[in-house]
Amino acid sequence: MKDLLNRYGPVLTSIFILLTAFWLLALVILPNIYLFENSFRPYLPIAEVGGPNDTYSFDNYLKFFESPIHIRVFIWTILYSSIVTVICFIIAYPLAYYLAKVADLKLVPTLFLLLFIPLWVSEILRSFAWFIILSLKGPLNFGLIGLGIIEDPIRWMTGFRSVMIGLVYTYVLFMLFPVYNAVQSLDTNQIEASEDLGAPWWRTHWRVILPHCKPGIASGSVTVFMLSAGSILVPTLLASTNSRWFTEIIQQWMFESQDWNTGSAYAFLLLIICTVFVSLVMRIFKVKLSDIAK
Amino acid sequence: MTAGVDLDNVCADFGTFRAVDRVNVNIQPGEFFSFLGPSGCGKTTILRMISGFTNPSEGVIRIGGKDMKNTRPNQRPTALIFQNLALFPLMPVWENIAFGLEVRGVDKNTRRAKAEELLRLVDLPDAADKRVSQLSGGQKQRVAIARALAVEPDVMLLDEPLSALDLKLRQHMRAELRAIQKRTQVTFIYITHDQGEALAMSDRVGVMSQGKLQQVATPREIYDAPANGFVASFVGENNIFSGEVAGAEGAFATFRTASGTFQARLGPNTTGAKTRLFLRPEHVTLQAGPGALNSIPVEVTDVAFEGNFISIQSRDSSGQMLVAEARNDGAATVPKPGEKLHMVFDPAHALILAGDTAAKDPDA
Numbered sequence: 001m002k003d004l005l006n007r008y009g010p011v012l013t014s015i016f017i018l019l020t021a022f023w024l025l026a027l028v029i030l031p032n033i034y035l036f037e038n039s040f041r042p043y044l045p046i047a048e049v050g051g052p053n054d055t056y057s058f059d060n061y062l063k064f065f066e067s068p069i070h071i072r073v074f075i076w077t078i079l080y081s082s083i084v085t086v087i088c089f090i091i092a093y094p095l096a097y098y099l100a101k102v103a104d105l106k107l108v109p110t111l112f113l114l115l116f117i118p119l120w121v122s123e124i125l126r127s128f129a130w131f132i133i134l135s136l137k138g139p140l141n142f143g144l145i146g147l148g149i150i151e152d153p154i155r156w157m158t159g160f161r162s163v164m165i166g167l168v169y170t171y172v173l174f175m176l177f178p179v180y181n182a183v184q185s186l187d188t189n190q191i192e193a194s195e196d197l198g199a200p201w202w203r204t205h206w207r208v209i210l211p212h213c214k215p216g217i218a219s220g221s222v223t224v225f226m227l228s229a230g231s232i233l234v235p236t237l238l239a240s241t242n243s244r245w246f247t248e249i250i251q252q253w254m255f256e257s258q259d260w261n262t263g264s265a266y267a268f269l270l271l272i273i274c275t276v277f278v279s280l281v282m283r284i285f286k287v288k289l290s291d292i293a294k
Numbered sequence: 295m296t297a298g299v300d301l302d303n304v305c306a307d308f309g310t311f312r313a314v315d316r317v318n319v320n321i322q323p324g325e326f327f328s329f330l331g332p333s334g335c336g337k338t339t340i341l342r343m344i345s346g347f348t349n350p351s352e353g354v355i356r357i358g359g360k361d362m363k364n365t366r367p368n369q370r371p372t373a374l375i376f377q378n379l380a381l382f383p384l385m386p387v388w389e390n391i392a393f394g395l396e397v398r399g400v401d402k403n404t405r406r407a408k409a410e411e412l413l414r415l416v417d418l419p420d421a422a423d424k425r426v427s428q429l430s431g432g433q434k435q436r437v438a439i440a441r442a443l444a445v446e447p448d449v450m451l452l453d454e455p456l457s458a459l460d461l462k463l464r465q466h467m468r469a470e471l472r473a474i475q476k477r478t479q480v481t482f483i484y485i486t487h488d489q490g491e492a493l494a495m496s497d498r499v500g501v502m503s504q505g506k507l508q509q510v511a512t513p514r515e516i517y518d519a520p521a522n523g524f525v526a527s528f529v530g531e532n533n534i535f536s537g538e539v540a541g542a543e544g545a546f547a548t549f550r551t552a553s554g555t556f557q558a559r560l561g562p563n564t565t566g567a568k569t570r571l572f573l574r575p576e577h578v579t580l581q582a583g584p585g586a587l588n589s590i591p592v593e594v595t596d597v598a599f600e601g602n603f604i605s606i607q608s609r610d611s612s613g614q615m616l617v618a619e620a621r622n623d624g625a626a627t628v629p630k631p632g633e634k635l636h637m638v639f640d641p642a643h644a645l646i647l648a649g650d651t652a653a654k655d656p657d658a
Contacts, residue, residue, distance in 0.1 A: 189380035192347055195367045196374045197394035197445055207393070211384045 039264035060265035175220035182216025215291035297358030297448035304353035331502035373442035394445035522649035558644035567648035577643035585638035
């Protein structure tokens with residue numbers, strides 16, 4: 001605080017602090033408080049808002065527990081987000097290891113650029129691109145048939161597989177970077193020491209590299225999991241009638257039913273249950289929150 | 295088990311840079327062999343080639359007579375102790391030591407027992423369950439040694455493992471390493487830029503410069519009969535005179551310099567080469583009157599009392615700075631700066647050698 005004052009003077013410092021405070025308060029905290037408060041109130045005609053029927057209750061939350069379909073969709077969301085997280089890790093870990101320890105140092109910036117370029121395109125466009133790629137007469141089926149791998153086109157966009165493909169594609173870099181940082185921070189001598197003591201490559205990964213990367217993997221996993229479970233765009237574009245994402249239900253409550261109260265309750269349920277789930281998984285893998293913050 | 299290591303015409307190239315240039319040496323089973331040289335001389339590359347992390351671009355490396363060309367590091371009968379030790383920080387001490395056994399599928403109880411046995415060998419009996427971060431520098435050192443010994447290597451490779459320790463501990467670990475080597479009879483190949491370490495511990499020393507092996511000999515020979523100017527100047531202190539051979543008679547020659555003309559011993563490969571005269575500070579005496587042979591009038595400029603010896607700096611009429619060392623026997627009279635004396639030396643202790651001198655490594 002004193003440093004800031006010394007460096008920028010009182011006027012600029014106040015502007016910085018006020019802007020930050022505005023962002024936090026007006027754009028993050030207040031809307032959340034508003035939704036939180038609303039989630040305990042019933043959905044009423046405007047005339048009755050503030051009237052005798054406008055009382056606090058858990059009714060909106062209970063709606064979820066009384067609806068087996070919503071519970072099932074919720075479980076699917078958690079399950080498939082977990083699978084997406086695992087797939088992201090399986091893709092990102094070898095890539096991170098290659099970038100951090102194997103690739104020619106001169107090549108690494110170019111490789112990172114190539115990885116980044118897709119991120120410059122908006123998520124909507126990228127999801128639409130997958131929509132086109134995966135469609136029944138799309139390039140993927142065309143290519144696979146052309147190569148003689150399949151005879152008849154595959155209906156990709158059924159069940160959760162297209163959603164998972166889209167989510168993995170959208171969020172894999174959020175796994176790659178923390179894992180890359182973790183691998184990179186490992187002293188190469190440790191890898192060589194393990195090999196020198198006779199360890200085959202897989203044991204070196206299992207006993208030396210992976211344990212070292214655990215905080216990075218945890219941080220990447222939490223990010224990918226939370227983003228996937230909270231994603232609305234990808235499931236909206238790539239899901240089919242038999243695969244629904246929990247965020248779509250929140251959207252239905254809010255925009256189709258205009259019931260913001262129940263929608264809010266569902267949104268908080270998603271947040272709370274996901275947080276509990278993540279904490280549980282972190283406990284199982286013995287990762288501490290402070291490890292991730294590193 | 296112990297095995298010899300043969301380097302046969304070994305080269306290592308990195309792009310156009312030749313880090314190791316035609317190194318030939320046969321290291322005997324059970325020998326304590328040191329590669330000594332300034333940083334960047336290629337000694338670490340040699341170690342990495344023996345352990346298998348770098349491939350020689352030419353030449354053959356044999357361990358126990360077997361060509362190691364297509365043998366991966368994890369298949370070689372070597373154990374490497376890294377400069378920074380590279381202990382696994384997330385494993386307790388005993389798992390570090392037993393890692394090589396774990397890899398070989400040894401069951402947990404046997405592993406634990408073996409780790410404890412090795413901890414006793416390196417004098418750390420209570421450290422089994424400690425974390426690596428709880429250990430001091432010297433203790434980590436011992437754990438690294440134990441970890442390498444656990445796989446019962448035929449050849450132990452050590453990459454300046456003592457360089458991070460303070461002086462006292464370093465001297466203690468020197469003796470300890472030497473003792474462990476004698477007890478286990480494992481071949482030790484030791485890399486260092488510290489001549490004291492190399493001379494004190496090794497059976498033989500290979501002095502390296504710019505990728506080339508300059509001399510392989512016992513510590514005594516390295517110091518008393520260096521093969522060339524580099525070895526003489528890298529190992530130990532010298533008074534160095536530039537000049538030329540004015541006439542040779544058997545093993546001795548007349549050497550003409552700006553400071554005078556001296557009788558000196560002729561080193562190997564000196565015919566036709568650019569030569570210098572090397573004279574160790576402990577082999578000269580300062581006296582009041584001139585000597586009959588090899589005598590230089592000097593003026594004392596500085597006297598440093600080093601404890602066990604006294605180092606006397608002086609300058610001769612040509613301006614060359616000269617150093618003499620006198621043993622402190624408690625009775626030696628110490629000259630004072632400004633005093634005019636004569637520096638005298640025996641021709642047997644002055645060596646005429648060919649080749650460049652070493653730019654002194656500030657760490658050495």
